[in-house]
Amino acid sequence: MTELADLEARANAARRRTGEEGLVVCDNLVRVYRTDKVEVQALQGLDLVVGEGECVALVGASGSGKSTLLSILSGLDLPTAGRAKVAGHDLLSMGRRERLGYRRNTVGFVWQQTGRNLLPYLTALENVALPMKYARVPRRERAARAAELLGVLGVAYCRDRRPAELSGGEQQRIAVAVASANAPRVLLADEPTGELDTASGEEVFAALRRANEELGATVLVVTHDPLVSGQVRRTVRIRDGRTSTETLREQGGAGEEFTVLDRAGRLQLPRDYVERYGLRGRVRLTEEPDHIGVWGEGPDSSPAGP
């Protein structure tokens, strides 16, 4: 191996170890909100790596920090500490200009409230063309790409209608087109099906999937909708501002749940295990040839038996 190739191989190995191979990398991310009297720790050291091309569902109880994470990834909010990198942009240190370019070209965003995604006085086509105007795409190209996007997302028939003349589901599918206008590497969606009935929700999720599969965007979608989380390969659960478990499922499969091991080697045991085995305070670890055993402290649960 040449010296250069050797250096590259070592650099790649180091990158793999630190998880830098992901398009989205969050490392020990902390976000503390401070108001007059209270301090809320919305993110408490969250780790997450998402590879290019993935479609990931983020789930978790209300208040667990999902929207906070999405605001940070969209470049709208700043973390208090930790590291967040998206497509090579360091979200903590980037300046005003880079942030503007990042929000315009690298990420696209779909909000839950349909009214927040589209301008009411523009037609669907004009709404989709608008982000391209900001990115200085020539007029003719804007109209052609906007029409193409509406076609790919199954809402070509809506092109000349204004939001008030569209159903909630149609508005959200057009919002996916708006968010995809400048071919973002990452598409973020915060409960995009939350205000919709099941059938419309399914159509909106299908549009997100098309943005992922056909337009090549990496998709992160916050959802309470089991229909959505049941259809993606990877579901990440956030608990108390940290990633706690992940479910990976092969196409059409039931899915297997994993617990997330963070960089420091910490893992959170599922609550039912903790209760079932009476684990509290300290636990004993035993090393087996192919696994690690976790034992309670009491005499009955010692590895050697009573």
Ligand SMILES: Nc1ncnc2c1ncn2[C@@H]1O[C@H](COP(=O)(O)OP(=O)(O)OP(=O)(O)O)[C@@H](O)[C@H]1O
């Ligand atoms: N601007 C803010 N100021 C103060 N506290 C905030 C602010 N935004 C969020 N929080 C708090 O941070 C915590 C995480 O909120 P976040 O909205 O990220 O949760 P979530 O998982 O998205 O919840 P939901 O599913 O209800 O949208 C909550 O305790 C919330 O009250």
